[in-house]
Amino acid sequence: xxxxxxxxxxxxxxxxxxxxxxxxxxxxxxxxxxxxxxxxxxxxxxxxxxxxxxxxxxxxxxxxxxxxxxxxxxxxxxxxxxxxxxxxxxxxxxxxxxxxxxxxxxxxxxxxxxxxxxxxxxxxxxxxxxxxxxxxxxxxxxxxxxxxxxxxxxxxxxxxxxxxxxxxxxxxxxxxxxxxxxxxxxxxxxxxxxxxxxxxxx
Amino acid sequence: xxxxxxxxxxxxxxxxxxxxxxxxxxxxxxxxxxxxxxxxxxxxxxxxxxxxxxxxxxxxxxxxxxxxxxxxxxxxxxxxxxxxxxxxxxxxxxxxxxxxxxxxxxxxxxxxxxxxxxxxxxxxxxxxxxxxxxxxxxxxxxxxxxxxxxxxxxxxxxxxxxxxxxxxxxxxxxxxxxxxxxxxxxxxxxxxxxxxxxxxxxxxxxxxxxxxxxxxxxxxxxxxxxxxxxxxxxxxxxxxxxxxxxxxxxxxxxxxxxx
Numbered sequence: 001x002x003x004x005x006x007x008x009x010x011x012x013x014x015x016x017x018x019x020x021x022x023x024x025x026x027x028x029x030x031x032x033x034x035x036x037x038x039x040x041x042x043x044x045x046x047x048x049x050x051x052x053x054x055x056x057x058x059x060x061x062x063x064x065x066x067x068x069x070x071x072x073x074x075x076x077x078x079x080x081x082x083x084x085x086x087x088x089x090x091x092x093x094x095x096x097x098x099x100x101x102x103x104x105x106x107x108x109x110x111x112x113x114x115x116x117x118x119x120x121x122x123x124x125x126x127x128x129x130x131x132x133x134x135x136x137x138x139x140x141x142x143x144x145x146x147x148x149x150x151x152x153x154x155x156x157x158x159x160x161x162x163x164x165x166x167x168x169x170x171x172x173x174x175x176x177x178x179x180x181x182x183x184x185x186x187x188x189x190x191x192x193x194x195x196x197x198x199x200x201x202x
Numbered sequence: 203x204x205x206x207x208x209x210x211x212x213x214x215x216x217x218x219x220x221x222x223x224x225x226x227x228x229x230x231x232x233x234x235x236x237x238x239x240x241x242x243x244x245x246x247x248x249x250x251x252x253x254x255x256x257x258x259x260x261x262x263x264x265x266x267x268x269x270x271x272x273x274x275x276x277x278x279x280x281x282x283x284x285x286x287x288x289x290x291x292x293x294x295x296x297x298x299x300x301x302x303x304x305x306x307x308x309x310x311x312x313x314x315x316x317x318x319x320x321x322x323x324x325x326x327x328x329x330x331x332x333x334x335x336x337x338x339x340x341x342x343x344x345x346x347x348x349x350x351x352x353x354x355x356x357x358x359x360x361x362x363x364x365x366x367x368x369x370x371x372x373x374x375x376x377x378x379x380x381x382x383x384x385x386x387x388x389x390x391x392x393x394x395x396x397x398x399x400x401x402x403x404x405x406x407x408x409x410x411x412x413x414x415x416x417x418x419x420x421x422x423x424x425x426x427x428x429x430x431x432x433x434x435x436x437x438x439x440x441x442x443x444x445x446x447x448x449x450x451x452x453x454x455x456x457x458x459x460x461x
Contacts, residue, residue: 093268096274097268099269099274100268100269100274101268101269102264102265102267102268102269105265115258118254118255118258119258121251122251122255125251132458136457136458139454139455140395140454140455140456140457142454143395143396143397143454143455144393144394144395144396144455146396146397147393147394147395147396147397147415147416148393148394150397150399150413150415151369151394151397151415154230154232154413155232158232158363158368158369161368161369161370161392162368162369162370162392162393162394163392163393164392165392166370166389166390166391166392169390174241174420176241176242176243177241177242177243177244177245177246177339178243178244178245179244179245180244180318180319180321181243181244181319181320181321181323181338182243182319183317183318183319184319
């Protein structure tokens with residue numbers, strides 16, 4: 001009785017109202033809201049069916065055989081990987097390699113010198129090109145930064161809108177440039193489409 | 203170093219906010235200019251050093267390569283022809299009827315028959331400048347003539363910003379109004395890529411000039427409407443057509459061409 005009245009006093013403090021508290025709980029300290037599931041009582045044992053031991057053995061045997069078969073199959077295919085045609089050198093090429101070799105050419109010192117010079121000149125050319133490209137990107141970026149700064153001076157709202165990413169650009173695709181211009185109204189000749197990709201089955 | 207940069211940017215920001223605070227109503231018109239560029243359709247021609255180096259790479263590659271099936275066939279043909287001449291008994295069934303040389307000839311003939319499109323287009327020959335179908339190897343920029351006060355000037359399509367729209371929307375609207383709905387372009391950013399300002403000869407509605415924010419777009423398809431006087435110009439032609447200061451601002455954000 002005393003406890004109940006005390007509980008009622010603290011009822012507002014606890015998360016659950018005291019009425020939920022299991023009637024079985026008896027405690028002398030404040031209520032902790034741990035709950036236990038009801039214990040399951042035992043039920044009578046089922047009567048075991050009597051089976052022919054021979055049938056059980058046969059069943060076991062069958063199961064083991066099935067498993068063994070699977071293991072064997074897995075072991076057989078263990079190191080067999082799907083071949084990649086592009087990487088494997090065709091056998092007929094390996095056979096004919098002697099026939100396919102070109103006569104080795106020995107260049108005169110002048111030709112070698114000219115080649116080395118051209119290589120050096122090319123390297124210098126590419127370096128200049130690279131420096132130009134970087135400078136160009138810098139210049140274009142600086143132009144944009146200046147434009148944005150000027151925009152900020154004009155209006156902060158417009159600036160905020162302008163620096164938003166444009167999501168419609170993703171994914172971005174672009175074609176060309178190509179080696180020869182497209183022919184207008186060109187109808188490409190019909191052909192057969194033959195799918196030569198191999199089918200691999202397990 | 204990092205601290206220094208931080209301080210610097212902070213200072214910069216303060217300065218900007220301060221200068222904004224001091225200024226009264228903007229006395230400039232805000233306008234957008236749209237730079238519509240047609241990218242090159244065809245790769246530019248190789249210059250001397252590129253040609254030379256390409257040739258070198260080709261020869262080195264051939265030197266290091268193995269013979270192809272076709273070359274083997276050609277070699278076999280020569281051997282067989284020799285055997286035929288010396289009338290060693292040859293199994294005639296194995297002698298191929300079509301030699302490698304025949305195949306080469308027929309291929310060359312087929313190639314000769316095929317007509318590639320000319321890089322120099324009809325418009326190039328006639329000197330027509332108001333079509334994208336010209337100077338296929340170069341970048342082209344759309345230039346229109348606009349009325350400024352009393353005189354016409356060649357500039358990029360340009361228009362006034364209206365209250366309530368973003369500059370990107372202004373750019374899209376101005377382009378559609380100015381060049382017709384047929385022209386399809388793709389804008390590449392919400393941000394302007396360049397800036398230009400000029401003063402009016404006399405104040406108009408209390409505005410002393412205009413600030414132009416350039417937007418960059420790539421040409422996709424369609425045509426500029428016929429009523430608008432327009433040209434598609436290469437870099438060097440831009441230099442001649444645009445006003446000098448304006449051209450300088452425009453060239454700031456364009457990719458330089460050296461052909």
